[in-house]
Amino acid sequence: MTAIESLAACGVKASPQRVAVLDYLMEHHTHPNVDDIYAALHPDYPTLSRTTVYNTLRLLTESGVVQTLSIDERNAHYDADVTLHAHFICTACRTIIDIPLREAALDAMAELPREMQVESTQLYFRGLCPACKCRAEHA
Amino acid sequence: MTAIESLAACGVKASPQRVAVLDYLMEHHTHPNVDDIYAALHPDYPTLSRTTVYNTLRLLTESGVVQTLSIDERNAHYDADVTLHAHFICTACRTIIDIPLREAALDAMAELPREMQVESTQLYFRGLCPACKCRAEHA
DNA sequence: AACAAGTTTGTAACGATTACAATCACTCGC
């Protein structure tokens, strides 16, 4: 599924900027923040504005093509993978890592009252990544 | 367990302000934000500063007496219940509700690489609470 | 009383995000 197809599939009008942002997210699984995306695209789109990156990411999130992660209290991070998976953030180097989930377990785990309508689920882990853990142990 | 005891138990020196903040959190399970806490305590502690509320909550979080929730992208919310449970936020009225978890299921659910050291886990749900869901259906 | 260490306070700075108004790009009827 290409970026243009994804946009069409959920009724978002394509524009060079929107395609560029979504393309970037689909090709980089690094959970970038707005500045990462802006810095990466700016060389190729010299007139691109940070505001457009913000607006586009909001639009894509509302359309369900992208998810916004609130795992990092400093700023939002974005992910074009909207299938169920968890995230781990390293409190030392701030890297965000995907954690696969055993799908069935989620229902077994949470006792959600039937009358509430869940629209999204996010599972976050915080701690030290292997590299930073190792570095900490040698200090 | 009283607020003063909790502070002592994890080596945080007590002060009237710290006790007041922790007391408030232990008595109100509403997941308040900084302004909620400040507004609630200010009548009784007229010299209390917002900065002190911020500082205290950071200290309490670092000491493990309190957890900081990043479920609401607008601002941090705080919870004196640090036992494992999930949170649901209503995207309409912003209420945060506790969701009990079946403890054992967490390990079964996430495939965490053994080399990473998890320090905290947060499971967030977003959607419409019963009241707002009902209101939405009648509109 | 003088001092040291730690805490609180008020204000200023910071930084991420949003609001807004002007400009731009594209489509459609002429």
Added chain:
DNA sequence: GCGAGTGATTGTAATCGTTACAAACTTGTT
């Protein structure tokens, strides 16, 4: 092709939660 209309983009200014900082205050000690 041409101009109006619609929506997208841009740059700047404003907002707002949070943090930095330095001065004033507390508390305990000599």
